[in-house]
Amino acid sequence: MSYKINVIEYFEESYKKYPQRIAVKEENKSISFEELHSRVLSYANYIKKTLGAKKSIIAVLLPKGIDSVIADLAILYSGNAYMNLDVKNPENRLNAILEQVNPNCVLTNNSIKKTLNQNVKVVNCFGENSFIQKNEEFDISFFNDLIDTDPLCVINTSGSTGTPKAVILNHRSFIDFIEAVRYEKLISDGEIIASLSPIVFDIYSFELCMLMCWGATICVVPEMFSAFPTKLVQFLQEEQISYIFWVPTIMVNIANLKLLDFFSLKKLRMIWFAGEVFPTAKFNYWRSKLEKCRFVNFYGPIEITLDCLFYEIKEKLDDNSPIPIGKPFRNTSVIVLDDNNKLVKDGEEGELCIRGSSLAMGYFGNKEKTKNAFVQNPLNSKYPEIVYRTGDIVSRNGDGNFVFRGRKDTLIKRMGYRIELTEIEHVVVSNLKIVKNCCVLYDSQSKDIILVYESDNQLDERIIQKQIMSVLPKYMVPTKYIHSYLLPRNTNGKIDRNALKNSLIGE
Structure with missing residues (x-):
């Protein structure tokens, strides 16, 4: 394998090697590697020549699927970096991200009804009315000046000021991870991926790398399946999935219902998990039902590009022993x-x-x-x-x-999402002005986000929740609300978070 200076070089090899293999499958639609490459070049040509973007950040506001894959790869081919946005996010949050990053433009389609910042150019170039024509004359040699330290993508994660932190990742960091897992022989050519992570997750970006590097097929899991564990496992069976990279919350739900007792997952051979602690007893259920699978626990914040530590579980673990991060x-x-x-x-x-x-x-x-x-x-x-x-x-x-x-601090991981608890506090106090003071805690046992608010009167929880949901995504909305006439303070007058946590959670 020759030395790579950008991830595009992997795809240039794979599409020639597997031209008729399915690259992306989305419900009743699919696209081959050859056709994907052709459409990517057409969109890259449009981005480069019509939009005139180069070495810029380009936002993508599309549902996860064939179009989002085309958009992300076309942005890379055009010499730019992509920033995926969540179509389910409230407009206030989307606009806060756009104002902070100020991308060259937003690629989207007409079916997404969002009122975005007027200062950002919105390009409706996807969907049924797409005007992008196939272009056979696109010169791919221009991306040769992309070097490994150029940005590949921007991923937004929870921040303490009410605006997400935009983490910039470059080609080198992704190549580093690709070659690290290749060295450890943790991936095989032609994996069939059950792609469950949201488009804004780093896991999704790595699934794109698997497609480009190993000729993997991305099978997009219908979004509604996340709430229905039985449908998830059925999807694994019907699509003959060989590889998953999921957060433990989903896997715990499947274990609780003992769903692996009722399905045959003969093709599944590699299971990665990351983002939060996987309770060992629930892991052991998966292990007992899928004895031929390899299980790997990964650890790493987005700031180090996916994961930096790993532990392949080969030995039998006691239910009460934590799974190492390796x-x-x-x-x-x-x-x-x-x-x-x-x-x-x-x-x-x-x-x-x-x-x-x-x-x-x-x-x-x-x-x-x-x-x-x-x-x-x-x-x-x-x-x-x-x-x-x-x-x-x-x-x-x-x-x-x-x-x-x-x-060490107030940064938590819940359902695979990284959440800064002080961001929720900032929204409640400064943005929405629901109360003057509050403190947000996290109960790692029950997985509850707890909002403790200071007020002369107890407020209607449903009203508070509705207000917060207008600004923050669902996974950040508190699940418990506790009224306090006066929050405890420490000697410098600040709210005593530790005292609250000890009294309410006991941790």
């Missing part, structure tokens, strides 16, 4: 620091910090946050060396594998 991939190094920025000993807990070429470029338009998260390695005073401070607390066990212990 060891770092090749070309990734981790250090675990105490509160004084000193290395901890094996068995001791500390903050996990990452270094390597998998690190993101930073946060779009936010030098201060980038500076605070991507810092000089405190163990190296000799030359510049950037590490990312994850805020996650880990320890190393006797086998040399790392075990996740918890979060």
Whole structure:
């Protein structure tokens, strides 16, 4: 395999190798690698020549499917970076993202009824009325000046100011992950993927890489199936899925209903999971029903491009033993620091910090946050060396594998989504002005987001919930509401989050 300087080079090889293989399957529609390549070049030609975009961010507001894949790949071929938006997000959130990133344009279709920022150009070039014509003369050589440090995509994640943080990832970081999993032999050519993650997830972007690099087929899981575990497992059986990369919440629901007792998943051979802790008892159910499958636990925040540690579970685990997050991939190094920025000993807990070429470029338009998260390695005073401070607390066990212990701050992972609890507080207090003071907590056992608000009178929970849902996506909306006449304060007058958490959750 030759050295790659951008991910497009993988696809240029794969579409020639597997021209008639199905690249993307969406309900009753599908597209081959050859046809996908042709349509991608047509859209790339339009982006390059008509829109005149180069080395820019281009937003995509489309449902996940064949069109979104075409849009993302065409943006890359045109020498730009894509930023996928969630069509289910409230308009306020979409516009906050657009105002912060200010993309060259938004590619969408006429069926999506969203009122977007007037300063952003909206291009309705997808759907039944698409005006993009097949172009046989597109010159692909122009992307040769794309180098591995050029941006590949922007992924928005929860931020503390009410506006999501826009994380910039480049070609090199994705190539680094591709080659790391290739080295560990964790993927085979021609996998059939049950693509469940939202279009705004980094998992979806990696599924695009699997398509480009390994000739994988992306089978888009109908969105409604997420709420119906039986339909999910039935989908795996009917589509003869060989590979899944899911968040544990979905898999726990399937285990609770013991659905694997009723379906034959003979083709499924590789199961990856990441994003949150997978309760070992529920994992053991999956393991007992799919003995021939390989199971791999991945760990990593978006700032290091997908995942940086992995653990393939080969041994039998006790139901009460946590599943390790494992060891770092090749070309990734981790250090675990105490509160004084000193290395901890094996068995001791500390903050996990990452270094390597998998690190993101930073946060779009936010030098201060980038500076605070991507810092000089405190163990190296000799030359510049950037590490990312994850805020996650880990320890190393006797086998040399790392075990996740918890979060250092208010950043949580729920249903695979990364959520900054202070963003919810900011929306309640500053944006919606529902109350003057509040505190948002997370119960990791019940998976509840708890809004504790300060008010002279108890408010109607349904009204609060409806207001919050107008601004935030469903997965960020609190599930419990607690009234308090006066929230506890610490000595500097700030709300005492730890005191509240101890009294209400007991953690």
